[in-house]
Amino acid sequence: MSDDHVYLTLAEGHEDDTRWAYGTGFEDPLHGVDTTVPEGVDAAELAADCVALADDALISAQRLAEWVTRAPELEEEVALANIGLDLLGQARLLYTRAGQADGTGRDEDAYAYLRDAADFRNVVLAELPRGDFAFAVVRLLVLSTWRLAHFQRLVDHPDPVLAAVAAKGVKELAYHRQYAADWAVRLGDGTEESHRRMRAALDEVAPYLGELHTAYDVRDEVADVLRQVTDAAGLAMPVYRPLPGSGRAGEHTEHLAPLLTELQGVARAYPGATW
Amino acid sequence: MVTALLDTARARRVAERVPDPELPMLTLADLGVLRGVEVGADGTVVASLTPTYSGCPAMAEMRADVAARLREAGYERVEIRTVLDPPWTSDWITESGRRKLTEHGIAPPGPAPRGGPVPLVLSPTRPAVPCPRCGSADTEETSRFAATSCKALWRCRACREPFEYVKEI
Ligand SMILES: [Zn+2]
Numbered sequence: 288m289s290d291d292h293v294y295l296t297l298a299e300g301h302e303d304d305t306r307w308a309y310g311t312g313f314e315d316p317l318h319g320v321d322t323t324v325p326e327g328v329d330a331a332e333l334a335a336d337c338v339a340l341a342d343d344a345l346i347s348a349q350r351l352a353e354w355v356t357r358a359p360e361l362e363e364e365v366a367l368a369n370i371g372l373d374l375l376g377q378a379r380l381l382y383t384r385a386g387q388a389d390g391t392g393r394d395e396d397a398y399a400y401l402r403d404a405a406d407f408r409n410v411v412l413a414e415l416p417r418g419d420f421a422f423a424v425v426r427l428l429v430l431s432t433w434r435l436a437h438f439q440r441l442v443d444h445p446d447p448v449l450a451a452v453a454a455k456g457v458k459e460l461a462y463h464r465q466y467a468a469d470w471a472v473r474l475g476d477g478t479e480e481s482h483r484r485m486r487a488a489l490d491e492v493a494p495y496l497g498e499l500h501t502a503y504d505v506r507d508e509v510a511d512v513l514r515q516v517t518d519a520a521g522l523a524m525p526v527y528r529p530l531p532g533s534g535r536a537g538e539h540t541e542h543l544a545p546l547l548t549e550l551q552g553v554a555r556a557y558p559g560a561t562w
Numbered sequence: 563m564v565t566a567l568l569d570t571a572r573a574r575r576v577a578e579r580v581p582d583p584e585l586p587m588l589t590l591a592d593l594g595v596l597r598g599v600e601v602g603a604d605g606t607v608v609a610s611l612t613p614t615y616s617g618c619p620a621m622a623e624m625r626a627d628v629a630a631r632l633r634e635a636g637y638e639r640v641e642i643r644t645v646l647d648p649p650w651t652s653d654w655i656t657e658s659g660r661r662k663l664t665e666h667g668i669a670p671p672g673p674a675p676r677g678g679p680v681p682l683v684l685s686p687t688r689p690a691v692p693c694p695r696c697g698s699a700d701t702e703e704t705s706r707f708a709a710t711s712c713k714a715l716w717r718c719r720a721c722r723e724p725f726e727y728v729k730e731i
Contacts, residue, residue, distance in 0.1 A: 319610075362705035370707070372615075376615060377617070458649065458651075462707075462729070
């Protein structure tokens, strides 16, 4: 394949409905996987769990993607985009599993593009506006640590598909957490300005930690990692100040709806569009 | 029976030779993502693939490439299955795959971490990746993520060349 003709070659080679770029109507990411829900697994509960986990990932991926063209260095833009891509991959698998389990047969597009803010079950921390780079680092540290701790338990879930998605996700999330931890230490232990911004970011996430602990009881693991990182960074542990309301119950901030407008705009205006 | 076995071996050879879309110096067999090829009694070829990363955008392309090559080889009924369990590990990259990576200036992965909790490392003493060009161990990481999820960016202080490194996972 010569580089000059790379797009032509791709176009010729993909006249069937398999596409690799953007749009709606992708091939089912669980194509060819045994989709039976095992006996003893509550299918409605499984579907709800998958949607919540997928929503956390999709909304986080969208916020991470906002860093493209805005990151302090090209390397960080690439890193944040790659982390978002991993999460988007996890969301696709989980939405597809949800549609199989809840009996509606909805595909990933139906969940990602055709639900309103009140139907989303992501935790509120994921939807908060992009903020500065310190906030992105702290949010990623908290969310990846929390998700990793929960996924490590899901590896033993009785549903083999959810267990397999978790086993794969664990490996990815460990890299996300390491990336965030490295930056947290570098910024916390950096200049006066970077230290100040990290302190502000930790204060900003503190009220949203309570919701994470209600959703999955992995408080000790999360606190242990945050303590290691804040110690190494010369920062204080965030203090919990619980807020009312929960994204898991569909109670969101005013920030989610505009995010969804951007995420869903094209798919809703041109149903079935590919681009 | 013998014909079916021969046919399976032939179909496997066809599928094994398909190059990876993102690391084209490797075949799907080198990368360890081709998990099986079987030809059924009715002549249907079932090829099983596993993604390297959950969000790997090349997965759909791999599926299409394997199906297209098998059809070209005369198999009319082709089915591509996704296998998620066990998850892909960089340990599945073959010896010949590792050699090809090095020849193309990409450092192959070391051994993947074994099961259990994935430890966080906050000390700056992570083991250095040897430079694939000059072999020097005097190298440093410039970015944990590169053009694709599976690679990191490194730099060699001895020969001053940047290089990519396939991460252990
Ligand atoms: Zn070198």
